[in-house]
Amino acid sequence: MTQLALVIDLNVCVGCHACVTSCKQWNTSGAAGPLMDDNPYGKDPTGTFFNRVQTYEVGEFPDTETVHLPKSCLHCEEPPCVPVCPTGASYKRAEDGIVLVDYDKCIGCKYCAWACPYGAREIDEKQKVMKKCTLCVDRIYDQSLPEADRKPACVLACPTSARLFGDVHDPESEVSRAIGENGGYPLMPEWGTQPANHYLPRRKTRIKFHEDELTRVDNPLKKDGRLPRTDPDAPFLEDSVSW
Amino acid sequence: MKPVTFREITGNSKGYYMLLALLGLTVAAGLGSAWYMEHNGHWVTGMNNQIVWGMPHVFAVFLIVAASGALNVASMSSVFNKTPYKPLAPLSGLMAITLLAGGLMILVLDLGRPDRLIVAMTTYNFKSIFAWNMILYNGFFLIVGIYLWTMMQRNLNKYSKTAGFFAFLWRLALTTGTGSIFGFIVARQYYDAAIMAPMFIVMSFAFGLALFLIFLLATYQWTGRELGGYLVNRLQKLLGLFVASVLLFVVIFHLTNLYATQHHDVEDFILAGDNIYSGLFWVGYILLGTIFPLIICYAPAFRAAIGWTAAAAILVIAGGLSQMYIIIIGGQAFPMDLFPGKEVSSSFFDGVVVTYSPTAPEVMLGLGGVALAFAATLFAVKILRFLPLSLADAKVDPHHSAQGQ
Numbered sequence: 001m002t003q004l005a006l007v008i009d010l011n012v013c014v015g016c017h018a019c020v021t022s023c024k025q026w027n028t029s030g031a032a033g034p035l036m037d038d039n040p041y042g043k044d045p046t047g048t049f050f051n052r053v054q055t056y057e058v059g060e061f062p063d064t065e066t067v068h069l070p071k072s073c074l075h076c077e078e079p080p081c082v083p084v085c086p087t088g089a090s091y092k093r094a095e096d097g098i099v100l101v102d103y104d105k106c107i108g109c110k111y112c113a114w115a116c117p118y119g120a121r122e123i124d125e126k127q128k129v130m131k132k133c134t135l136c137v138d139r140i141y142d143q144s145l146p147e148a149d150r151k152p153a154c155v156l157a158c159p160t161s162a163r164l165f166g167d168v169h170d171p172e173s174e175v176s177r178a179i180g181e182n183g184g185y186p187l188m189p190e191w192g193t194q195p196a197n198h199y200l201p202r203r204k205t206r207i208k209f210h211e212d213e214l215t216r217v218d219n220p221l222k223k224d225g226r227l228p229r230t231d232p233d234a235p236f237l238e239d240s241v242s243w
Numbered sequence: 244m245k246p247v248t249f250r251e252i253t254g255n256s257k258g259y260y261m262l263l264a265l266l267g268l269t270v271a272a273g274l275g276s277a278w279y280m281e282h283n284g285h286w287v288t289g290m291n292n293q294i295v296w297g298m299p300h301v302f303a304v305f306l307i308v309a310a311s312g313a314l315n316v317a318s319m320s321s322v323f324n325k326t327p328y329k330p331l332a333p334l335s336g337l338m339a340i341t342l343l344a345g346g347l348m349i350l351v352l353d354l355g356r357p358d359r360l361i362v363a364m365t366t367y368n369f370k371s372i373f374a375w376n377m378i379l380y381n382g383f384f385l386i387v388g389i390y391l392w393t394m395m396q397r398n399l400n401k402y403s404k405t406a407g408f409f410a411f412l413w414r415l416a417l418t419t420g421t422g423s424i425f426g427f428i429v430a431r432q433y434y435d436a437a438i439m440a441p442m443f444i445v446m447s448f449a450f451g452l453a454l455f456l457i458f459l460l461a462t463y464q465w466t467g468r469e470l471g472g473y474l475v476n477r478l479q480k481l482l483g484l485f486v487a488s489v490l491l492f493v494v495i496f497h498l499t500n501l502y503a504t505q506h507h508d509v510e511d512f513i514l515a516g517d518n519i520y521s522g523l524f525w526v527g528y529i530l531l532g533t534i535f536p537l538i539i540c541y542a543p544a545f546r547a548a549i550g551w552t553a554a555a556a557i558l559v560i561a562g563g564l565s566q567m568y569i570i571i572i573g574g575q576a577f578p579m580d581l582f583p584g585k586e587v588s589s590s591f592f593d594g595v596v597v598t599y600s601p602t603a604p605e606v607m608l609g610l611g612g613v614a615l616a617f618a619a620t621l622f623a624v625k626i627l628r629f630l631p632l633s634l635a636d637a638k639v640d641p642h643h644s645a646q647g648q
Contacts, residue, residue, distance in 0.1 A: 038286045046286055080430060086374035087366045107363045108355015110295035111373050117430035119579050122292050125285035128355030188581070191429070 003077060003097035004135055005168045005196035006155070007175040007184055008070055011203045013162040015053055015068030022157035023051040023072075023133075030138055032103060036126040048124045050133040051154055067202065070154075070163070072133035073120040074187060074195035075099050081112035081121065090130070097169075097196060098137055103129045117191050135165075168196055247330040247631045247638055252466050254625035266618035273611010276604035277352035285355070289600045294575045298601035299353035301567045302609030305450060306346030306616060307380070307421055308443055309563075311414035312451020314339035314387060317394075318414070321407025327477060327639045330631040331459070332407075336391040337629050338455055338620055339414070343383060345616030349608055372423050379417040386413050395628070418444045425570060432509040433574030438499070442492040446563065449485035453559040456482065458620055460553045462630065471636035472547035473643070479552045483540025486559060490533050493566075509577050513569060518596070520573035523565040532562010572599055 027050055028035040037047035051072040058067050079099045082090045089105035090112050092098070106129040113121040113130065124131050136152035139145065149156065155165045166175035175198070178184060184198040216222075252259075280288055290297040316335035320328040328335075351357050364381075367374045390410040393403035422443030428434035456478055463470040497514065500506040513520050539545045539555040576597050624630050637643050 036284070038284075046291070083368070083370040084373065084427075085368055086371045086377065087362050088368035105359075105362055105366060106356065107359045109363075109373060110355065111371070111424070113292070113295045114428050114575075115430055117579065118581065119293070123285055123295060123355065128281075128285060130355075 001097065001169060002095065002167050003075070003169045003196050004140070004166070005075055005097070005175060005198065006072070006135070006152070007164040007166075007168075007178050007198045007200060009162040009164070009178070009182075009200040010067060010069065011162075011200060012160040013053075013068045013070060013158075014160055015055055015066070016159060017053050018157040018159055019070055019154035019163060020049060020051050020053055022153040024049060026136060026139065026153035027134070032138075033127060035131065036124045038125065046125070048122045048131055050122070050131065065202075069199075071118070071120065072154075072197070073099060074118055074193075074197040075133075075135065077194035077196060078192060080115045080117065080191070080193055084111050084115040086111065098135050099132070100134055100137065101130055101132060103127070103131075106130050117193065118187060118195070140165075168198065248633075249330075249333065249628035249630065250632045251626060251628055252462065252624050252630060254621075258465065259621075259625075263618060263621055266614040266621065269607075269614035270611050270618060273349075273608045273614065274352075276607040276611065277357075280604050280608070281352075281357070287602065288605050289602050290605075291597065291599075293597040294572060294599040296353075296571055296575065297599060298572075298605035299349045299608045299612075301564060301571050302612055303346045303349035303353065304421065304571065305564055305567045306342050306349070306612055308418060308447040309450035309454050310339050310341075310343035310346060310447075311383070311418045311421075312447035312449065313342055313455045314410060314414050315448055315451055316455060317390070317407060318411040321390075321404050322411045326641055327474060330634060330639060331455075331474075333391060333394050333629045334459065334620075334624070335455060336387050336394065336410075337623055338458060338616075339387050339451075340384060340391070341616045341619040341623070342451070342454060343380065344619060345612040345614075347380060348615050349612035352608060372420060372427050376417075376420045376424065379413070379420045383413055383417050386410050414447075415444060418447045425574070430579065431574055432506065432577055432580060433513065433570075436496065436499070438492065438496050442489070442496060445485065445488045445492050446566070449482065449489050449559055450563045452478070452482050452485060453556040453563070454616075456556040457553060457560075458617065460549055460556075462624065463634065464549065468630070469633040469635040470549065471634055471639065473636040473640040474634050475549055475552055476547040479540050479545075479547065479555070482552075482555060482559065483537055486533055486536050486540070493528075509574075512577050512596070513573055518576075520569050520576070523569055523573075527565025528562045528569070531558050532565060536562070575599075 024035060024047075035048040035050075037045070039045050040047060051070060053068050053070045056067045056069060058065050075098055077097065079090075079092055082092055082099065084090075085106075086109060087105045087107055089102045089107070091100060091102065093100060108123070108128045108130065110121075110123060110130065113123065120132055122131050123129075136154075140150050140152065142150060151165050152163075155163045164175050164178055166173040168175050168179065170176060171180075178200060179198050182200045182203075184200050186195040186198055189195075288297055314335055316328050317332035317339075318335075319325040320332045351360055354360075354363075363374075363377060367378075369375070386406070387410050390403065390406040393399040393406045419440040422440035425434045425443075426436055426439030459478075460470070460475075462468075497510060500510045512518070514524060515521055536555040536558045539551050539558075545551040545555075576599060578596060631638065
C-alpha cells in the first residue's frame with residue numbers, strides 16, 4: 001500500500017515560513033474555497049493554516065539553540081481523528097494513505113480536534129468545518145502540471161530542500177532512504193498512531209583537526225629577521241652568459 | 244396512603260406569565276446569540292484551535308447529564324419500588340425530556356454546521372462514540388416518551404414498570420456515552436480515564452435531582468399546593484447521598500492521577516494552579532457544590548426545610564457547572580504534550596496554557612438552553628396532569644396512617 005508523506009529535515013530548516021505561505025496560497029486558492037483569515041494585517045491575527053512552523057528554544061542560556069519545527073497533519077497510518085468522527089467525514093484514503101476531511105459531511109462538532117494528539121486540526125472559523133493538510137491532493141495528481149511540479153506546494157517552496165515528499169512504504173523512494181540513512185523519526189511514536197510524516201534529526205557537524213594541521217612548519221612568513229642582502233660582487237646572470 | 248390525584252396547574256396568574264415570558268426572552272436571546280455566532284463565524288467566540296469546546300458545551304453537557312439524572316426519581320418508583328416517589332414519577336419523566344431538549348438545543352447550535360444535522364442523523368460512523376450518543380439521545384426521547392405515556396394513560400399503567408425498567412437501562416447507557424466522550428480521549432492529558440463514564444452517571448444523579456428539586460419546590464410553593472416534610476426530607480437526604488457519591492468518584496479520579504508521575508503536571512494545573520480552574524475546583528466544586536450542600540442535607544437544623552433544600556440544590560448546580568467547566572475547558576487549556584519529557588515554549592501555542600474567556604453570546608446560548616428546558620416544563624405542567632394536587636405526608640408517607648391518624 002502506498003503511503004504518501006513528507007520528510008522534513010530539521011537540520012536544514014531555517015524557519016523561513018516559505019512552506020507556510022506557499023501552502024496557504026495554494027490551498028486558499030483551491031476549489032475548496034478560501035482558508036479563513038481574520039485581521040491578517042493587524043494585531044493578533046488569526047486564521048486557518050494547514051502548516052505552521054513552530055520555533056522552539058532548546059536548552060538554557062548560554063547553551064541554547066533554536067529549533068524550527070514545521071508541523072502539519074502527519075497522515076498517521078492509524079489516525080485517531082478518523083474513528084471519532086461521527087459522520088465519517090474524516091477518512092483515510094486506501095490508495096495513497098492521505099487523511100482527508102470531506103468538507104460537505106463535516107458537521108463541525110470539533111471532536112477530531114480533541115482526538116488528534118498532534119494538534120494538527122484547524123477549524124475554519126468562516127466555513128465552520130474542520131480542515132487540515134491534504135498533502136496538496138489536488139496538485140500531486142494534476143496531469144496538467146509538469147511532472148516536476150506534482151508535489152505539495154510546501155515541498156516546492158522550501159529554499160533549503162528541507163522538505164521531501166514521497167511514498168514511505170516504498171523502500172527505494174527518496175523519502176525512505178532519507179529516513180533510513182539519516183535516522184528519521186516520527187513524532188510521539190508511543191501513541192501507536194504511526195505518523196507517516198517523519199523528521200530528520202538535527203545533526204552536529206564536528207571536524208577533528210590535529211594541531212599540526214593548523215600550523216605550517218615550513219611557513220616562510222614565520223621566519224623572523226631581515227631579508228638576506230645580496231653580495232654586490234657576486235656575479236650576475238649576465239656575467240656567466242656570453243652573448 | 245390515599246390515592247394521589249394529578250391536576251394541571253392553573254397557570255393563569257400574572258406571575259406564571261411573567262416567568263414564562265422571562266424564560267421565553269432568555270430562549271430568544273440564546274437563539275439570537277447562536278445566530279450571531281453562526282453569521283459572523285467562530286472568532287466572535289472565545290474559542291480557538293486549542294479550546295474548541297467552550298461555554299455552550301459546559302451548559303449542554305451539564306443539561307444532558309442532568310436529563311438522565313432527572314429520570315432517577317421515576318426509576319426509584321418503577322424499578323426500585325420506592326412508593327413515596329411514585330407521585331413524582333411523571334414530572335421526573337417530563338423533566339428528563341425537557342432538560343435533554345435544552346441541552347441538545349445548545350449542542351446543536353454550537354456545532355460548526357447546525358444546518359447539517361441531517362447529515363449527522365443519516366451518516367453514522369459507528370466507531371465514533373459521538374455518533375453513538377446521537378442514537379442514545381434520540382432513543383432517550385422515544386423511550387422516556389413511551390414511559391410517560393404508560394404512566395399517564397390509565398389502561399397502559401400495567402406496562403409502566405417494564406417501560407421504566409428499559410428507560411432506566413437506557414439512561415445508564417446514555418450517561419455512559421456522554422462520559423465516554425471524555426473518557427475515550429487519549430490525546431489530552433486530563434482524560435483517557437474509564438472512570439469518566441461511571442463518574443458522569445453519579446454526577447447525573449446529583450445534577451438531575453437538583454434541577455428536579457428546584458422545579459418541584461418552586462412550583463409547589465408558588466401554586467400553594469401542599470408539600471409534606473416527609474418527601475422533602477427524603478429528597479434532601481437523597482441529594483446529600485448523590486453529592487457524597489460524586490465526591491468519592493472525584494477523589495478517586497484525582498488520587499489515581501496523582502499516583503502516576505506522568506499526570507502530576509496536569510493535576511498540579513487543575514488542583515494547585517494559579518488559574519481559574521483551581522479556584523473553581525476548591526471554591527466552586529468542593530466548598531459551594533459539595534461541603535455546603537452536604538451540611539444542609541444532613542444537619543438536623545435544616546431537616547425538611549424547603550428553602551434550605553432549594554439552596555442546597557442551587558449550590559449543587561453551581562458546583563456541577565464548575566465541575567463541567569474544569570473538565571471541559573480546563574482539560575483543553577492544559578498544553579498538549581508534544582515533546583514528552585521536554586519543557587517547551589514556543590511562539591505558537593505549544594507548551595503554553597491556552598487562555599479562554601467566554602464571550603457573552605456563548606453564555607447566552609447556554610442560558611437559553613436552560614431556559615428552554617424550564618419553559619417547556621412550565622408549559623407542560625399547565626396543559627397536562629403531571630403534578631399531584633397534594634404531596635402532603637398523608638398522601639406519600641406509607642407509614643403515615645399507621646402512626647395513629
